[in-house]
Amino acid sequence: MSETLLELVEVHRRFTVSAGLFRGSRTLHAVNGVSLQLRRGEVLGLVGESGCGKSTLGRMLLGLLAVSSGEIRLEGRPLAATSTRDLARRVQPIFQDPYSSLNPRKTVGAIVGLPLAVHGIEADAGAQRKRVQETMERVGLPARFFHSYPNQLSGGQRQRVAVARALVMRPEIIICDEPTSALDVSVQSQILNLLEDMRREFDLTYLLISHNLAVVEHIATRVAVMYLGRIVEEADTAALFRAPRHPYTRALLASVLTPEPGLGVPDTHLGVSYPNPVDPPPGCTFHPRCGEAMPVCRERAPTALADARGRVECHLYANGVK
């Protein structure tokens, strides 16, 4: 097994949210005890429904958000003990929306060069500019865009700016949070190809957060499935898509509409009772929607089963039912 670059150990993140007028505040457990490893050279896909905590997890890995408890380690060293400059040199983000994640009043050159300026990487302006231009060229942004503003670029070009901004620091790890969700498929494929080329060229490691399971299946090497703040299943991509184990993973994969005419729209057999994250169900938090729930599922949270195929957190497996 290859070396662990980033590691989460029993990480929790809680938010205080208002429960409505006169009702005070309540605690929302966005990330609820996650232990996960990102290994050098892999593309770890992180999937799960809206609000399950994917972005919160990504933001903690970037040092943009503190953990409530637990620990994140970068090559064994606590993230809390790493300076922001060192962290920025090694871990960089690419976010979803190329429209809102770029400052509209800054030129492309300034946007791409900003991380260098902020962290004082290339003190000399000429060297800084050279590095920005080299990076722009690498991601397929012609030098003439150096003085352009984001609103003068197409969606795909803007996302290339975001990729360049992440790469200019020459990081080892990139946290991609829905990097292509806002893009047309013709642009999405360009960006996915670019991410793959960059990964090969610079030996990058990716955490890829995405709703698009076809994209995850295509570029991830391993997948973690999240449900209500917990990782409920983890496996190599091929194994996960061939034989998903957790009932939520199975429902998720069954819902994917592959472009095959004639197959119709599947019935997911998932209940519609969406859980309330400030008041999660007892036991296994998936039990109200699970077609295979047993009495024990309502009472006790399942313990994880880790084996050669990966890791799964469900009573069906923990109790040796399957």
Next chain:
Amino acid sequence: MQVEGLRVDIPTPMGMLHAVRGVDLALEAGETLCLVGESGCGKSLSALALMGLLPRAARRSLSRFSFAGEDLQRAGERRMGDLRGNRIAMIFQEPMTSLNPSWSIGNQLEEGWLRHRGGSTALARERALHLLERVGITGATSRLGQYPHQLSGGLRQRVMIAMALMCEPALMIADEPTTALDVTVQAQILHLLKELQREFGMGLILITHDLGIVARVADRVAVMYAGEIVEQGPVARLFSHPSHPYTRGLLDCIPVPGRLAPGERLGTIPGVVSPPIGALHGCQFRNRCSEAEDACATRAFELRELSGGQRLRCRLAAT
């Protein structure tokens, strides 16, 4: 429904934007037509034009517009208002455009029914409850008193679908109805739409840029590019024999498990759309097309019949 020669023009500082350029659509009862194409190609404006809900600056023209035997080409706002939300319903791309934030869910659902059908509030309420349950909302009674902001995105989308179905429309136009939703919820909602369609014989025009949805939901597909339909046909045919270079390009762009090895390069369509502004000539796709020849820059191609009900607008069909 039958529409011919639909055009929508919008004046812009750069010149006249020909956002929709001569679109023909025909839809039978119970049928599903999917409109696909990249952002800005004119899908939403085509739909809004049929509903009589275009932005103020836009100008519409068409040579034929009939619905359930009635000629609507010159129908005024009054007649369209009678049909809207009644015989023809729309689910909008922006959920909040059709939900009024200061009205309760119950009132919004009942309003359409009371306006078009009259009768008692109790009857309208009964129908609203029935539909909320059909779209899979549990505890429907307690939802009636809630306001849109109190609902999650998925619930809001279901409420919009229930609202569109209140008067049992003969035609539903759904503009990206599931784009903002999780894949599991998306599958649930599309499943429901197909089920209701089978029950009521409702015609459905579904706008999407998700080719997976198209494959699973459509009977027929129309591919739009820069305001025009460039290819159309039965769904199986379009996926097995994509003929327009743009359609082929789109299908190559999406990762399909089994077709490509993991991590293998995806197909791409080089360049970007140039918006159809000002005087246009030739094929608008030509600057991105690998099949382009000199004729593509000057000739205007018609939609030509291929075999199997497929139609193609391209020099490749114009022998």
